[in-house]
Amino acid sequence: MPRTATCSGMMRSMQKDDIKDWPDHVAAVPLDKAYRLLNHGPTVLVSASHGGVDNVMAAAWACALDFAPPKVTVVLDKSTRTRELVEASGWWVLSVPNVSLAALTLGVGTDSARGMPDKLLKHGVGTFRTPDVPVPLVVGCSAWLACRLVPEPHNQQTYDLFIGEVVGAWADERVFRSGRWCFEDAPRELRTLHYVAGGQFYVTGESLQV
Ligand SMILES: Cc1cc2nc3c(=O)[nH]c(=O)nc-3n(C[C@H](O)[C@H](O)[C@H](O)COP(=O)(O)O)c2cc1C
Numbered sequence: 218m219p220r221t222a223t224c225s226g227m228m229r230s231m232q233k234d235d236i237k238d239w240p241d242h243v244a245a246v247p248l249d250k251a252y253r254l255l256n257h258g259p260t261v262l263v264s265a266s267h268g269g270v271d272n273v274m275a276a277a278w279a280c281a282l283d284f285a286p287p288k289v290t291v292v293l294d295k296s297t298r299t300r301e302l303v304e305a306s307g308w309w310v311l312s313v314p315n316v317s318l319a320a321l322t323l324g325v326g327t328d329s330a331r332g333m334p335d336k337l338l339k340h341g342v343g344t345f346r347t348p349d350v351p352v353p354l355v356v357g358c359s360a361w362l363a364c365r366l367v368p369e370p371h372n373q374q375t376y377d378l379f380i381g382e383v384v385g386a387w388a389d390e391r392v393f394r395s396g397r398w399c400f401e402d403a404p405r406e407l408r409t410l411h412y413v414a415g416g417q418f419y420v421t422g423e424s425l426q427v
Contacts, residue, residue, distance in 0.1 A: 239345060240356060242389045250396040251386035252281035254313060254360040255289060257398065257421060259409035260322060262312040263291060264344070265302035266352045273342050273355060274299040275326025277412040279311055287383040289364060294377055298330040303379060307366040312355035315392075316420055317406040323416055350385055359407050360388040400424070 246254065255261075258280075264273045278292035289311065293300035303309045314322045324340035333339060344353030350363040364381025372378040391403045400408050400421055410418040 239347070239387075242391050243387050244390045246360070246386040246388050246393065247396070248287050248383060248386060249285055251287045251362055251383045252284060252289075253396060253398070254362060254386060254388060254393065255279060255281045255311070257409070258411060259313050259421070260412040260418065261291070262314050262318075262322060262325065262355050262358065263293065263299050263303075264310045264312060264353050264355060265299045265306060265308065267302045267305040270302065271337065271344060271353050272299050272302055272330045273312075273325045273337060273344075273353075274329075275322050275412075276311075282380060287386075288367065289362060289381050289383060291364075291379050291381070292377050293379050296329070296331075300377075300379075303366065304373075306351060307368075308350070308352045309364050309366075309379075309381060310350065310352045310354050311362040311364060312358040313360040313362075313409055314355070315357070315359045315407045315409050318355075318357055319410055319418055322410060322418075347385065347387075354387075358389075359392050359409055360386070362386050 260275060260277045261279045262273050263276045274297055276291050280290050282288040282290050321340050321342060328336050330336045343356030345356055346353055354361045362383050363385035365384050367380040367382055369380055392398060392400050392407045401424055408421045412418055
């Protein structure tokens with residue numbers, strides 16, 4: 218299948234370095250390009266960990282905030298168990314799920330670990346880890362951003378708004394290469410998700426190069 222104008226002619230610049238044991242197709246994303254993983258507005262999975270407890274929830278309200286050092290925002294409601302773990306550890310990971318994980322995304326966004334301690338098991342959430350990031354990443358996603366909390370107690374308390382500095386970013390090379398998403402020539406299952414309501418998502422669609 219021919220590549221689109223968006224993807225063609227680009228040099229592969231990302232290197233596999235300390236991630237040899239990771240899932241296939243994963244490559245580091247330069248931090249100055251990390252914002253592009255969220256530019257198109259995907260729904261994400263927020264993972265957090267503290268005291269030996271891991272958790273994952275869905276978040277539609279995640280956004281790029283700054284280029285260098287790269288920062289992102291995410292809204293974490295006070296009712297969520299994930300927020301508690303973020304506040305306790307100062308870390309979270311945004312994993313960018315795709316079509317193959319749509320049911321999982323809805324599941325971890327519907328059930329809370331507060332009433333369901335085996336939530337990750339129930340929803341079949343697989344995780345893996347990377348050195349220097351004390352939070353698991355979700356298996357099967359199309360990209361990941363490791364975030365260290367930039368404490369802003371007023372924003373957190375008043376708006377449930379958490380700011381994180383991105384200290385590591387990775388993506389599946391089949392859909393993100395040379396600093397850009399390239400969904401056109403990859404399986405549909407790797408396309409990212411945009412939440413509407415009531416269990417409905419849109420799938421990231423066609424490219425329009427201007
Ligand atoms: C697609 C989707 C998007 C969501 N987006 C957000 C969000 O941006 N912020 C938020 O606080 N909750 C959001 N939620 C709700 C949480 O994911 C939900 O409350 C979850 O059960 C919290 O899990 P926890 O208590 O185990 O952390 C979303 C739910 C879904 C299904």
